[in-house]
Amino acid sequence: MSAADTKKEEISEKTRETRDLILRNLQESLGVDKLTKQLETEGKVAHVYWGTATTGKPHVGYLVPMRKIADFLQAGLKVTILFADLHAYLDNMKSSWELLKSRVVYYECVIKALLQSLDVPIDQLYFTKGTEYQLSRQYTDDVLRLSSQVSQRDALKAGAEVVKQVESPLLSGLLYPLLQALDEQYLKVDGQFGGVDQRKIFILAEEQLPKLKLGKRWHLMNPMVPGLTGSKMSSSEEDSKIDVLDEPEKVRAKILGAACSRDQPDNGVLAFYNFVLFPIVSPEAIVISNQQFFEFSALKQAYLDGKLDENALKTFLAEFLVNLLDKVRARCDNDIVREAKEKGYSKIVESEDVSSPEKPLPQLNADQKTWKERIQSGTEVFHEKDLDRVLSTVSSSKPLHIMFVAQGKENSILDSLLLFSRSNLFWIQESQSKEPF
């Protein structure tokens, strides 16, 4: 009997079961010994964190990590979800803090609804955001201390799979791995969970934090799962994602249009069965076209062998998702979510509607022309067509829906406000990112 076997026998059956639940479907786990010890310790509640930047909107791809987080909660772990609002801010410096605040609220509501719809206890589920501590004196001190101990090469390597690889990489890309490592300390967690693309950052944390006497955590890694409707489900590509709050018809249409080739079985549809459906349904069977499947491998084999029709496979998944998202949407049917969505994602669609070719540009009178010139001379970021329409609306005395875009230092903002309040005019500006500034 090997030493490892002896050790195995030392832990209780319950601990082993709990650990198996925590580790199932993961691609890799570091520090399992430590985790096991914590699970064995009476009165200890092991604490894990998962982080996400609040850039786009939660899509159904989130169900894969959420299903894992459901396992953690089911296993009795304390789970903290970190919304990296500071990272989101830095990622797109055009996002205002007001907007990012609303997005954090939106993310929290949707993710909470997702987990509740997965029928797991959420009394040990906590949410926080990066700006709660990432600009604190102590955190900054630790970031600087880390930066004095981590080489440029190591920081670069750590972020290689996560940080956008552009022609001229930004310095922030080197800092992110350090920030993420330090989050473990400041969230007071015992371990971190993420995609296996985070592996090098996890390794950096395991190597560097102990040098600053900031502890070493265990790390759990999900495999990288292809998106349902594309090679990678991205919140920034409208066509490739299914929004968590999408209407049933949209969900059905997108899934039926998804790639699910028998030649490339590593597709999103099959992955979803593996990482979302089976963990939810087990130990019951999934029944499609009168065939019972108790395990993913059996279903996959049947599909690859042609014993399972593509349409049937997709339809079952679509109905499953629609049913699940129905519950999520019901939980999100409240003013908090509506307001957060409106404030956090108010698209420039309205501006596009206004500029549809059907509506001709209005004629301006002398007064309006003078105002137009005055306003134009004060700003370089101006859409002429929008202005003409706005002036028309103002001249018709209708209420005007406006967005004021604060740019630059207080003085110039104040100047602009004064100018516009004097003129009774505002302008609508289209951002390059198709999202409000």
Place this chain on the structure above:
Amino acid sequence: MSAADTKKEEISEKTRETRDLILRNLQESLGVDKLTKQLETEGKVAHVYWGTATTGKPHVGYLVPMRKIADFLQAGLKVTILFADLHAYLDNMKSSWELLKSRVVYYECVIKALLQSLDVPIDQLYFTKGTEYQLSRQYTDDVLRLSSQVSQRDALKAGAEVVKQVESPLLSGLLYPLLQALDEQYLKVDGQFGGVDQRKIFILAEEQLPKLKLGKRWHLMNPMVPGLTGSKMSSSEEDSKIDVLDEPEKVRAKILGAACSRDQPDNGVLAFYNFVLFPIVSPEAIVISNQQFFEFSALKQAYLDGKLDENALKTFLAEFLVNLLDKVRARCDNDIVREAKEKGYSKIVESEDVSSPEKPLPQLNADQKTWKERIQSGTEVFHEKDLDRVLSTVSSSKPLHIMFVAQGKENSILDSLLLFSRSNLFWIQESQSKEPF
């Protein structure tokens, strides 16, 4: 008449003189137009900053930038000297904050005494340190914003001449240029002064800060001047530097031993005449061996032509320096400086004295041996010889001068303190850098 000539005529004689004083002896200046405009503006006091990391001790090489700062003060500028204590801390993470605090006090006293001894008005001279604001939320936010806009390559290039070039460069080296650029904003200055080795950092500041709407400053650059007794005067090489508070005989000996080759006229001795002596003495003449020199170029030529004796040249410089440093030492002859020096630089010289071969190691009794073992088991950083001597001193009931080195997190420090207070013992530790931790 060109446009530039026209412009020249627009400024007053007084502004031109002031500007000439500010710009004399500099190697390069950026944004002189802006500076000139500020000098012309009634009621405006232009504000410049110069920064230094409080690592070693101010040596006579500091007289070169101080002489320039004297020009700035004479010209009526407001001058802020920034002590980069955070940089010093990160540069050598073994430095305790307590020690760095004392060093800042020491630097401030000595530099103030230097400038006073140069007979310039110091009512517009201010001192501050990096930790006053460099760990603030706003500053950190700006550092992160900058890091999201500056490429790794640009940060690397900016710091190339200033940041230590080691085999595996640290991430902190990429951050320093950003911090230094932001200092301009947080010190609310109009311009920055530094060695021409800072040029790329200054350029980074001029290019990047405006993108964050944080203003663009002018930059004044001193040439790189060789050290008096070596190719570069470094505070970390004992033999190559003359401490500002060195005794006259030490100063004389070091200067007489300095290289001053006619084949290599870019030496420290001649440079000192150019950048320190002449600016101080002018418009009077420097008289050596009955020869009058009103300008450095004339003196240099005489020396190169062999019309001026090397010994005479060095002796004059030595006496000049001794005379100047006499005044500085007199101003520093007080308890504040003494205490700051003791706390900030308590060298291990004492420990070396103790370990001189004349004094044999004491015999330990049984009790002392037990203590020794107990203490040794608790720490890996221990000098056996020192311990034996310390134990001897303790056993003789003499008061023991100690330095407690706090390392690691609070718990382990507390443990160590408890251990040592129980044992009535402390230890002296020799740092690798030949300076106390």
